[in-house]
Amino acid sequence: MSKSDRVWFITGASSGFGRALAEAVISRGERAVVAARRGAALAELVAIDSSRVLAVPLDVTDASARKAAVAAALAKFGRIDVLANIRRTRLARRGGGVLRSSNCGRRWS
Secondary structure, three states, rough: OOOOEEEEEEEEOOOOHHHHHHHHHOOOOOOEEEEEEEEEHHHHHHHHOOOEEEEEEEEOHHHHHHHHHHHHHHHHHOOOOOOOOOOOEEEEEOOOOOOOHHHHHOOOO
């Protein structure tokens, strides 16, 4: 299997690192199952090439939703080669507040 033949399953693909990873995978010509709780936010990725991109709504804490998402991926592509389980993480930071992907580049006080 060549790198361009891989099938990626990317959670958290609606924004941040998950979105950036999905865009990179798709731009390299690989296939991607993009998943997020807000499925509507994935439409732009599917519009790039619907034959290579499948969007699935997914709350990773819901077992039945996970099973349905994997079943949809297997039905479309027949396999999953790479799993990128990306999710938004909030970390407490020194001095209070919350560290989000949107403010990671800022200096900590």
